[in-house]
Amino acid sequence: MNYRYIIVKTTDVPDADTFLTALELKQYKHFAIEKRAAEWLAGRYAVKKLASEFFNLPFKKLQVKNDKNGAPILQAMGGNNLTISITHRGDYAAAAISLTGDLIGIDIEKIETRPQGWTDQYFAKEELLASDDAYLTEFWAKKEAVLKLLGLGLTVPTTQIKILNNEVQFFGKTLDIWAFKGSPKIAFEMKTLDNTYKLVVAYPTVI
Numbered sequence: 001m002n003y004r005y006i007i008v009k010t011t012d013v014p015d016a017d018t019f020l021t022a023l024e025l026k027q028y029k030h031f032a033i034e035k036r037a038a039e040w041l042a043g044r045y046a047v048k049k050l051a052s053e054f055f056n057l058p059f060k061k062l063q064v065k066n067d068k069n070g071a072p073i074l075q076a077m078g079g080n081n082l083t084i085s086i087t088h089r090g091d092y093a094a095a096a097i098s099l100t101g102d103l104i105g106i107d108i109e110k111i112e113t114r115p116q117g118w119t120d121q122y123f124a125k126e127e128l129l130a131s132d133d134a135y136l137t138e139f140w141a142k143k144e145a146v147l148k149l150l151g152l153g154l155t156v157p158t159t160q161i162k163i164l165n166n167e168v169q170f171f172g173k174t175l176d177i178w179a180f181k182g183s184p185k186i187a188f189e190m191k192t193l194d195n196t197y198k199l200v201v202a203y204p205t206v207i
């Protein structure tokens, strides 16, 4: 595996000043909405816990920034930037790190019933091999994980990627970026948490 990921419970996140850098603390204090601040903090904690264990660095020597599209970048003080992905939803936050500087995307979604219009808008008909909440939630998480891996998130429609038999097809802007990144084959790792959430990691397979 050329990546690692970690899942943390939001209730296990320690106080912000124990692990954020001065710049991150300043950012944290600017959030007006408490829920957003807690999610943001849990995402930072997840990334730092993972990177700190793997690279044997203290939390405060690691700093997360977001690029203009919102994609996160992990800066190891005195070292290189590391390719990461972050997700937070409800009781959980998770982060993934590529160990080889490759693309990586992670997403957690809550299994819930969504309106038919949502399905029609975000999926191609041929992707809909089932219609139960667990299937659709996992499928949505796969799409978001791939769009995060490309650094786009939801700045493009989810219909710009199609996933058939676990093979990802790219269209429009996603095709341009995927080609620019060397057209890697994308694979998925999936997990169900508490029968309530679907977690998906999207990663490039090494040939």
Ligand SMILES: CC(C)(COP(=O)(O)OP(=O)(O)OC[C@H]1O[C@@H](n2cnc3c(N)ncnc32)[C@H](O)[C@@H]1OP(=O)(O)O)[C@@H](O)C(=O)NCCC(=O)NCCS
Residues within 6 Å of the ligand: 039, 040, 043, 066, 069, 070, 071, 072, 085, 086, 087, 088, 089, 106, 107, 108, 144, 147, 148, 149, 150, 151, 152, 153, 154, 155
């Ligand atoms: C990526 C995105 C879809 C968020 O997904 P989500 O399921 O709501 O939330 P998640 O918790 O799974 O992911 C949030 C994390 O994704 C990451 N992220 C955000 N934009 C990203 C991008 N362009 N590429 C990769 N990762 C991105 C960030 O790390 C963010 O966490 P942070 O802000 O605390 O650093 C969303 O932030 C995005 O693309 N926004 C831009 C477009 C938009 O706002 N559309 C609204 C349509 S609903």
